[in-house]
Amino acid sequence: MRTSAPGEGATIGDVARAAGVSVSTVSYALSGKRPISAATRARIQAAVEQLGYRPHAGARALASRRTDVLALVAPLRVDVNVSVILQFVAGVVTRARSHDLDVLLLTNEDPHSLDRVASGSMVDGAVVMDVERDDPRLPELAAVRQPVVLIGLPDEPGRLGCVDLDFEAAGREGVRHLAAAGRRRVGLVGSPPAVMARRTSFAERLLRGYTQEAASQDGGPLSTSATSTRAGGMAAVAELLHRAPDLDGLLVHNEGALGGVVEGLRQAGREDVALVVVSPADVVQALPVDCTWIEIPAARIGEIAVDMVIERLAGQPGPEVRLVAPELRTHRAGA
Amino acid sequence: MRTSAPGEGATIGDVARAAGVSVSTVSYALSGKRPISAATRARIQAAVEQLGYRPHAGARALASRRTDVLALVAPLRVDVNVSVILQFVAGVVTRARSHDLDVLLLTNEDPHSLDRVASGSMVDGAVVMDVERDDPRLPELAAVRQPVVLIGLPDEPGRLGCVDLDFEAAGREGVRHLAAAGRRRVGLVGSPPAVMARRTSFAERLLRGYTQEAASQDGGPLSTSATSTRAGGMAAVAELLHRAPDLDGLLVHNEGALGGVVEGLRQAGREDVALVVVSPADVVQALPVDCTWIEIPAARIGEIAVDMVIERLAGQPGPEVRLVAPELRTHRAGA
DNA sequence: ATGAAAGCGCTAACAA
DNA sequence: TTGTTAGCGCTTTCAT
Numbered sequence: 234m235r236t237s238a239p240g241e242g243a244t245i246g247d248v249a250r251a252a253g254v255s256v257s258t259v260s261y262a263l264s265g266k267r268p269i270s271a272a273t274r275a276r277i278q279a280a281v282e283q284l285g286y287r288p289h290a291g292a293r294a295l296a297s298r299r300t301d302v303l304a305l306v307a308p309l310r311v312d313v314n315v316s317v318i319l320q321f322v323a324g325v326v327t328r329a330r331s332h333d334l335d336v337l338l339l340t341n342e343d344p345h346s347l348d349r350v351a352s353g354s355m356v357d358g359a360v361v362m363d364v365e366r367d368d369p370r371l372p373e374l375a376a377v378r379q380p381v382v383l384i385g386l387p388d389e390p391g392r393l394g395c396v397d398l399d400f401e402a403a404g405r406e407g408v409r410h411l412a413a414a415g416r417r418r419v420g421l422v423g424s425p426p427a428v429m430a431r432r433t434s435f436a437e438r439l440l441r442g443y444t445q446e447a448a449s450q451d452g453g454p455l456s457t458s459a460t461s462t463r464a465g466g467m468a469a470v471a472e473l474l475h476r477a478p479d480l481d482g483l484l485v486h487n488e489g490a491l492g493g494v495v496e497g498l499r500q501a502g503r504e505d506v507a508l509v510v511v512s513p514a515d516v517v518q519a520l521p522v523d524c525t526w527i528e529i530p531a532a533r534i535g536e537i538a539v540d541m542v543i544e545r546l547a548g549q550p551g552p553e554v555r556l557v558a559p560e561l562r563t564h565r566a567g568a
Numbered sequence: 569m570r571t572s573a574p575g576e577g578a579t580i581g582d583v584a585r586a587a588g589v590s591v592s593t594v595s596y597a598l599s600g601k602r603p604i605s606a607a608t609r610a611r612i613q614a615a616v617e618q619l620g621y622r623p624h625a626g627a628r629a630l631a632s633r634r635t636d637v638l639a640l641v642a643p644l645r646v647d648v649n650v651s652v653i654l655q656f657v658a659g660v661v662t663r664a665r666s667h668d669l670d671v672l673l674l675t676n677e678d679p680h681s682l683d684r685v686a687s688g689s690m691v692d693g694a695v696v697m698d699v700e701r702d703d704p705r706l707p708e709l710a711a712v713r714q715p716v717v718l719i720g721l722p723d724e725p726g727r728l729g730c731v732d733l734d735f736e737a738a739g740r741e742g743v744r745h746l747a748a749a750g751r752r753r754v755g756l757v758g759s760p761p762a763v764m765a766r767r768t769s770f771a772e773r774l775l776r777g778y779t780q781e782a783a784s785q786d787g788g789p790l791s792t793s794a795t796s797t798r799a800g801g802m803a804a805v806a807e808l809l810h811r812a813p814d815l816d817g818l819l820v821h822n823e824g825a826l827g828g829v830v831e832g833l834r835q836a837g838r839e840d841v842a843l844v845v846v847s848p849a850d851v852v853q854a855l856p857v858d859c860t861w862i863e864i865p866a867a868r869i870g871e872i873a874v875d876m877v878i879e880r881l882a883g884q885p886g887p888e889v890r891l892v893a894p895e896l897r898t899h900r901a902g903a
Numbered sequence: 904a905t906g907a908a909a910g911c912g913c914t915a916a917c918a919a
Numbered sequence: 920t921t922g923t924t925a926g927c928g929c930t931t932t933c934a935t
Contacts, residue, residue, distance in 0.1 A: 241713075242687060242689065242713075244927095244928055244929085245928065245929060245930095246928075246929095254905075254906085255905065255906045255907070256906090256907095256928090256929080256930095257905075257906060257907075257908090257930080257931075257932095258904085258905055258906070260929070260930060260931080261904095261905090261930090261931090264930080266930090266931085267904080267905090268904065269904070269905085270904060270905090273904080273905080285687070287684070287687040287688045287689075288688060288928080288929070289630065289688065289689050289927080289928050289929070290626070290629070290635075290685075290688045290689055290690040291625070291626040291627070291628070291629030291630040291635065291689060291690075291927085291928080291929090292626070292630045292911090292927070292928035292929040292930090293626070293928080293929055293930075294624075294625070294626030294629075294911090294929090295624065295626040295627045295630055295910095295911045295912060295913085295927090295928080295929070295930090296910080296911050296928075296929040296930040296931080297911085297929075297930055297931090298911080298930095300625075300626065302672070302690075305673070309654060309657060309658035309661060309662075310658070311651055311654055311655060311658070311849075311850060315650045315651045315654050315850075316646055316650045318654065319644060319646055319650050319653065319654060320646060322644060322673070323644035323645070323646070323675070326644060326673055326674075326675055327644075327675070327677075330675075330678055330681075335672055335673075335674075335685065335690065336672065336673045337637070337670055337671065337672055337673070338640070338657070338661055338671045338672070338673040339661075339670075340658070340661055340662070340665075342662075343665055346665070349622070350625075350670065352577060352620070352622040353622045353623060353624065353625045354577065354622075354624045354625055354626060354912095355625040355637075355670065378576075378577075463854075515646065515650075519798075579911095579912055579913085580912065580913060580914095581912080581913095589921075589922085590921070590922045590923075591912090591913080591914095591922090591923095592914080592915080592921080592922065592923075592924090593920090593921060593922075595913070595914060595915085596914090596915090596921090599914085601914090601915085602920085602921090603920070604920075604921085605920060605921090608920080608921080623912080623913070624911085624912050624913070626911085626912080626913090627911070627912035627913040627914090627927090628912080628913055628914075629913090629927090630911090630912080630913070630914090630926095630927045630928065630929085631912075631913040631914040631915080631926080631927050632913075632914055632915085632927085633914095633927080689928095
């Protein structure tokens with residue numbers, strides 16, 4: 234008969250004794266996995282509060298084979314998309330918490346960390362951000378015994394779940410929107426060459442959607458990629474205007490270059506060119522011109538990823554690949 | 569005698585049997601807590617690899633009262649400082665991993681999360697970001713039985729460890745630097761009113777350092793605060809130039825307003841005003857003008873926070889408050 | 904509706 | 920240098 238030292242944390246045994254019941258009754262009362270009389274439950278509840286009882290996570294994990302922790306593999310390098318990364322993370326953490334799960338944060342830079350925590354039974358499942366088309370981590374991820382959901386869309390996801398914005402639809406709908414507004418010649422300022430080279434599927438998917446839809450306009454698709462800088466954006470605009478002076482609409486998928494694109498149009502006296510930009514909210518909100526805007530719903534995608542992990546934990550696989558439909562919004566510079 | 573199902577993860581018993589030794593020998597061989605003969609160690613090592621053995625984290629935590637996990641409480645709201653937040657996080661995670669610790673990510677928005685994970689023995693210690701002068705979480709943090717280190721500097725840290733940039737020194741040295749470069753009238757564009765109101769100590773500390781040092785110049789200190797926008801920066805410059813036409817140096821502690829400050833000086837034809845900015849690297853690097861620059865060494869501070877937690881775990885409290893000395897760097901617009 | 908007791912997989916005395 | 924074993928605190932089966 235052990236009584237815990239004060240401040241050391243009461244155990245379930247302490248609670249049981251205080252409430253005058255057995256440990257299993259306490260366990261069941263707390264988990265709700267079997268009916269407990271109101272009177273008993275009340276006594277247990279009182280004892281729990283009086284002792285400040287908190288179940289020991291390790292003991293629980295050992296006995297139940299459940300940790301109630303999710304791994305999140307995130308790119309913590311500081312690149313262009315910091316705010317998007319943070320929104321993904323926030324979405325994942327918030328949603329996880331609403332399901333009573335905690336989040337263990339791993340980084341992309343630490344290559345075998347997911348394998349380590351998964352096979353060490355530290356987590357029940359995982360969300361992996363920033364997955365590329367032929368991501369080298371894929372074989373290792375596939376070998377993890379817990380459910381894994383990817384943010385991104387590799388060529389061969391196998392049994393892994395995937396979520397992402399439907400970039401192909403975004404490309405199509407961006408062009409369609411401009412065409413519906415009477416634009417006859419819509420160009421694309423795409424992702425930086427470095428991103429394309431990394432085979433990050435989203436850049437190619439957007440390009441594909443754009444190309445399909447722009448094929449029907451006079452002169453066909455007209456795209457270029459730009460480095461993620463002001464100068465890159467200005468150069469891209471200059472190039473496109475040179476190649477097609479009749480340019481009257483522009484789809485921009487490059488946050489870093491966006492300011493330069495706007496500036497380039499201004500300097501060329503072509504503020505009449507209508508814009509659709511695919512970009513995180515904060516970047517668009519800083520724009521000094523009106524435009525149509527397709528948000529990257531990072532928080533939402535993070536939430537869906539968590540939901541998918543949970544479905545898989547419950548044994549309901551659900552759809553393997555979930556693409557979030559793009560939504561077009563309007564940005565007013567004045568607002 | 570239990571043999572684990574394949575794919576289910578081998579146990580220490582499996583390893584012991586395969587190596588022909590006892591479980592304790594395996595445990596000691598793996599922890600290095602007692603000498604093991606080379607031959608035995610080799611057999612154990614082979615068995616470990618052959619079976620793909622990974623210790624069960626929960627079991628280990630239960631038996632050893634150690635989780636090898638640190639909690640990190642971070643503000644996941646998307647505010648101005650996203651890149652700084654991410655650098656703190658990256659610093660903490662990287663340093664933690666280099667000490668063989670993992671990181672459980674909690675958010676500021678979930679108020680009792682640290683209490684929950686700490687009293688549930690999920691973590692061995694914690695780092696808490698974004699702590700304000702009279703942070704309401706302080707009492708709860710102080711009640712946590714594991715070591716806690718704050719990033720920030722509350723008025724009464726009590727037994728908690730603290731790390732931060734020495735903003736007071738940054739304010740002083742910014743002015744000194746400009747004075748040494750021959751500037752006679754140095755103004756300050758400070759943090760947004762909202763930040764000042766939140767009693768985030770860093771804003772006030774920088775202001776104090778600035779004020780002390782600028783007291784010795786003709787006309788004394790000359791400061792204003794600006795909202796974190798381009799417009800805010802332009803307004804602040806206009807105000808300062810109006811109040812002191814002889815302004816020839818400016819200390820800027822407001823990333824969001826920085827672009828507007830530069831633009832405001834340009835429009836006023838006062839590109840001659842020398843700048844010292846306190847800001848994260850990425851913001852400065854986007855600046856179209858030369859300046860002197862005091863970096864917020866976020867990653868470094870995160871690392872120090874982890875080190876302090878580890879020292880406390882080892883029973884060496886070390887200094888309670890650690891302030892990182894500011895370093896002045898030079899930014900060239902061309903580079 | 905409740906209890907007794909057998910593990911879960913590991914660590915760390917205690918023994919040899 | 921190695922082995923035996925008693926927990927760590929919880930969940931869950933089997934009894935009642």
